[in-house]
Amino acid sequence: MTATAPLVVACDESGNDGENLLSGRSTVFAHASVTVAPDDAAALMDEIRGRTRSQTTELKSKTILQPRHQATAKWLLSHPSLEGCASVHLTHKKYFVVSKLFDSTAEELAHELGDDIYETGAALAGANLLFFLAPQSYGTAWDRLLMTFQRFMRAKDAVHAHEELAHLIRSMVTLLSDKDAVVRDVLGTVFAGLRHLGSLSKLQLGEGGEERLRTMDPLIAAVGATVRSWGSISGRPVEVVHDATKELTPVKIEWVKQFLSHPEGVAPSRQGLACELTDVRLVDSKEDPRVQVADLLAGTGRIVGESMVSEHQHPLSPSLIPMVSGASLWPIPGNMNVENARKAMLSQF
The missing domain is CATH 3.30.420.10 (Ribonuclease H-like superfamily/Ribonuclease H)
Known part of the structure; x- marks a missing residue:
């Protein structure tokens, strides 16, 4: 009590x-x-x-x-x-989506490596860098990437999630090919942590749980x-x-x-x-x-x-x-x- x-x-x-x-x-x-x-x-x-x-x-x-x-x-x-x-x-x-993308990839990767980027401020800085500078670097291609991430997170089943994740990876590879983009390094950390989206997708789909966590x-x-x-x-x-x-x-x-x-x-x-x-x-x-x-x-x-x-x-x-x-x-x-x-x-x- x-x-x-x-x-x-x-x-x-x-x-x-x-x-x-x-x-x-x-x-x-x-x-x-x-x-x-x-x-x-x-x-x-x-x-x-x-x-x-x-x-x-x-x-x-x-x-x-x-x-x-x-x-x-x-x-x-x-x-x-x-x-x-x-x-x-x-x-x-829109900032929420950008933050979710960064936290569920780059932050998860840092956590795996023993780095607390919440404490250092790098997590918050990374999300803001992407929000403000990625549109300048990539234009509408950045918006399309965010929409792909949203579709992945809202996938109805594992097959749909896998398709959208593959699309997300292809989109990110295309953006990373621009070596002059000012946020290329930040986006690179997101790309490096993409494999962590698999466990998040399971939560979203409710696999192993009572319901989708959304x-x-x-x-x-x-x-x-x-x-x-x-x-x-x-x-x-x-x-x-x-x-x-x-x-x-x-x-x-x-x-x-x-x-x-x-x-x-x-x-x-x-x-x-x-x-x-x-x-x-x-x-x-x-x-x-x-x-x-x-x-x-x-x-x-x-x-x-x-x-x-x-x-x-x-x-x-x-x-x-x-x-x-x-x-x-x-x-x-x-x-x-x-x-x-x-x-x-x-x-x-």
Whole structure:
């Protein structure tokens, strides 16, 4: 039994296309979490209904994102009851794919050789180097390679996975033939680690397990980051109350619990950084005002994030940015430098 009462964190998401990260409806996935009390959340929702004159039973983010309700959205984002009690984890979907490609190949190879490139910052730097510089070196061929990797990860069976992996290898060989490409060495480490994709494919296909793990779904990573962040801030175990979603199955929840309790399994440098996820309760958002508040924040986060991708300043950006989690999966040019990347990794823990 847990000696310390868990911190209850209510969550919702916006912009999730599952593992279809490159050709879905949104370029950004947002996952919001709040630790406000139910009564405070209910009061917030009642006030927002009054301000927007909404008669709906469940007020969603699309209401406060209407231009005429922008003042209400700003009011919510700056409300005192959310200060220190709300967080928005943003995932840049294309960057997520690039990071997954690097981590599942180059990082796995380094791990095999006894090198912890999470600790040195090389893992984060490598992903950012590929994200920012590979398009300059390879143009649309780079986008096609990423799409091939996504198809490999989403393969329906082993035969399909094998075909897409063969296509990925051919594509990478073609890109590596350009000896003048500025990221050729980085891509070379990815190529050297391609053989590690076989074990990842088995997880994706559910071979030897109860179900497919779908590690390309940003929701799983976001839930893990949310628990780790709130656990670190509070020093307490975390209980998640989440809007019902079919992806948070008992098997996946158990997988997240194990990952969080034994982070050293990913990298030795994470020894001692364990946190406890006690439970994930899936609820109907209509019945929990805390989840409704999280929905409003997630929807706002997605819209602001998409404006950042398109390099446009959204009117709500200044109000939302203070809530954005430092663990968000977002490309940062400065993190192409290994030392900057190392400091960024350390700041997350």
